[in-house]
Amino acid sequence: MKQQVLILGAGFAGMWAALSAARLTNLHDRGDIEITVLAPQPELRIRPRFYEAGVESFAAPLLPLFAATGVKFIAGSASEIDTASKQVWYHTAHDQLAAVHYDRLIMATGSHINPIFPGAKEHAFDVDQLESAARLEQHLTQLAEHADSEARNTVVVCGGGFTGIELATELPARLRAILGDTAPARVIIADRSPVVGGRYSQELCDVIKQACDELGVEWMLNAEIAAINKQGVTFKNGQFIASNTVIMTMGVQASPLTMQIPAPRDAQGRLHVDQNLKVIGQDDIYATGDVAYASTDDKGNSALMTCQHAIMLGRFVGNNVAADMIGISPQPYQQVNYVTCLDLGAWGAVYSEGWDQVVKSTRTEAKKIKVAITSELIYPPKAEKEIAFAAADPLAPFV
Ligand SMILES: Cc1cc2nc3c(=O)[nH]c(=O)nc-3n(C[C@H](O)[C@H](O)[C@H](O)COP(=O)(O)OP(=O)(O)OC[C@H]3O[C@@H](n4cnc5c(N)ncnc54)[C@H](O)[C@@H]3O)c2cc1C
CATH class of the missing domain: 3.50.50.60 (FAD/NAD(P)-binding domain)
Known part of the structure; x- marks a missing residue:
């Protein structure tokens, strides 16, 4: 056997x-x-x-x-x-x-993702798995059929890590395509950190902040989530944001x-x-x-x-x-080697090298790297034995 x-x-x-x-x-x-x-x-x-x-x-x-x-x-x-x-x-x-x-x-x-906040499992969206990301996409598309309201026009992205930032910076263009150019759409990143991109290098944070400012993505800092319901999200300081689209990216x-x-x-x-x-x-x-x-x-x-x-x-x-x-x-x-390449929506992207995240390129130049990574580099190799085995060698160059 x-x-x-x-x-x-x-x-x-x-x-x-x-x-x-x-x-x-x-x-x-x-x-x-x-x-x-x-x-x-x-x-x-x-x-x-x-x-x-x-x-x-x-x-x-x-x-x-x-x-x-x-x-x-x-x-x-x-x-x-x-x-x-x-x-x-x-x-x-x-x-x-x-x-x-x-x-x-x-x-x-x-x-x-582990939706630990009260109401998150029932009412929040995420982009963690194919099925849940598809559910969010369907919901976003259907927003156009909802009556115009603050809750319809506001998306709250909970968590300002890489996934939260990539999603939030992508959303203004997606919302404009769905709701029209004149709809007062808001995208808010809620994070418990006191500063934008708290855990990243200063250089990287500066780029993230600039991109978010230019795209109109708002940051809500020191924001501890208390609960989520159909109407929106409540924070531990009592603040409530009306939103039909609360998206979890942390945990x-x-x-x-x-x-x-x-x-x-x-x-x-x-x-x-x-x-x-x-x-x-x-x-x-x-x-x-x-x-x-x-x-x-x-x-x-x-x-x-x-x-x-x-x-x-x-x-x-x-x-x-x-x-x-x-x-x-x-x-x-x-x-x-460790690199980061963060998509920043219509603004472009930012590429950094090393664990200290030294920024090497931004905007369209970094976007080209991002597209090459996510649409080529990380896909499976060709279904041919020699090609696949050569790529699978642990000592073959990667990044
Ligand atoms: C929105 C998003 C953006 C991201 N962006 C980046 C990025 O820009 N750069 C980056 O490097 N990483 C990124 N990541 C992280 C990256 O996707 C993960 O680190 C990576 O997928 C981990 O690979 P994995 O093989 O360990 O797990 P996965 O890719 O999650 O694969 C797990 C596999 O296990 C299977 N499985 C699960 N449970 C069972 C079970 N009980 N029995 C049998 N099979 C099971 C699944 O079906 C799947 O086939 C991102 C992740 C998300 C969600």
Whole structure:
């Protein structure tokens, strides 16, 4: 019987883990090792584009790529991990319960937003998953059918992190297209920080502020959300903003499946991993992408919940699991380079390099980089074995 590498999740980390593991087993002619991906859909969902219009088109098919590289795919949603018997129970596409065995397990089930505020689950929108982003898009389109009112014309984006900023700066143009040029549309970013872009470098904050000012995106600072209802959002200081469109962008947590692995986790639920991306205290379980808390270098930096990190974590983890089974040395995970490229809607974008976020380009020049990243770089490789395996090499250049 073949030995089984089971990967839970077909996102950036899961897809690259599968290709990288297939690459190494192929290089060592180890047809006795089978690589299987278990996920609800055989597609890579391009989450970094979910703030844009046309969200339903942001998914790339994976079956041709998996067929070309010898990766098996099971459609299903994992519900229980039995680490003693090395089995994962999952619900099939027809909601039947089934089990699959593993010799090595790679956790790659990503992250999701956690709407903790009263009323958020029922009344707020988000751009976290394809379905919820599509729901927001449909709601925005239908705003034109609502009677003109302050609540109709006001969008509150809760959270001034990268996702909140990208969404908010995109919205003025989207709202104008939906409501017309003369509608008094307002886009407000509500954040508990006392300054715009509080956690970023001063240079980056200055650019964000300039873009928001020019686009008319307002910032509401020191804003602690108390509750959300159909009429709008109430803050802890008692202030109320009337809005039919309150969008949550903060409170991202690792997939709840991580709780089934007896191992240390960080505050976001990510599993602590060693330099080979093996879960601390586990012999056969690895973690990657948004479910892994991994050190990126020897300067104290750690991987963020970004696809920039998920792609590389995927390439390394697949390689290292295969190396473990083949009996050769793993490739310790290292990702020294870190860049940010933030879309700023009609204003353009801003591109920075390094953990200290030194701004390298802005406006249309940075927008070209952003478009190249989100419409080419992060998409799956061509469904051809040689091309896919070359890209899956953990030592192949990335950013
Ligand atoms: C709006 C938005 C904008 C973003 N912008 C950027 C950006 O500009 N730059 C950047 O680097 N990052 C960005 N990110 C973050 C980036 O998308 C994530 O860090 C990345 O998707 C993580 O990859 P992953 O493979 O770990 O998880 P995901 O891409 O979320 O993939 C998880 C996979 O696991 C599957 N899965 C989930 N539960 C189960 C289960 N129970 N059983 C089986 N399979 C399961 C899912 O279906 C999916 O296939 C953005 C995210 C969002 C939402």
